Amino acid sequence: xxxxxxxxxxxxxxxxxxxxxxxxxxxxxxISARYDRVEPAFLEITAPSLSDVISHLLExxxxxxxxxxxxxxxxxxxxxxxxxxxEGFKSADPDCQFILMQHFGLSEEIVDMIVSQIxxx
Numbered sequence: 001x002x003x004x005x006x007x008x009x010x011x012x013x014x015x016x017x018x019x020x021x022x023x024x025x026x027x028x029x030x031i032s033a034r035y036d037r038v039e040p041a042f043l044e045i046t047a048p049s050l051s052d053v054i055s056h057l058l059e060x061x062x063x064x065x066x067x068x069x070x071x072x073x074x075x076x077x078x079x080x081x082x083x084x085x086x087e088g089f090k091s092a093d094p095d096c097q098f099i100l101m102q103h104f105g106l107s108e109e110i111v112d113m114i115v116s117q118i119x120x121x
Contacts, residue, residue, distance in 0.1 A: 002064045003037040003057045007050055007082065009071065010042030017046045020070070035066070043077055050082070054089050062096055065089075069103040078103045 008020040024040040041053040071078050
């Protein structure tokens with residue numbers, strides 16, 4: 001099984017967390033040809049945590065777990081915390097391939113998206 005984890009920070013505001021769940025739901029059918037599972041996860045504050053989702057996927061025999069950090073900037077979470085969690089699971093389950101993608105803020109398309117939104121005014 002190939003899985004994608006759509007990872008966000010997590011918020012005390014339920015509306016913010018719901019937006020992440022909704023975005024994962026909208027992404028899921030668009031990438032279903034490549035990923036058997038698409039699961040939202042959060043780094044802090046709310047559930048499910050990244051560790052819980054990885055553990056769940058490993059229990060269900062995931063062979064590849066790709067993590068997409070839905071973070072705008074490369075702060076400590078992106079540079080240190082997320083890679084540390086992933087490394088811990090890599091050593092615990094060497095049969096599963098882990099792929100940590102670049103965070104959202106490094107996307108080449110983000111400039112075009114921002115400019116498009118600005119020019120719509």
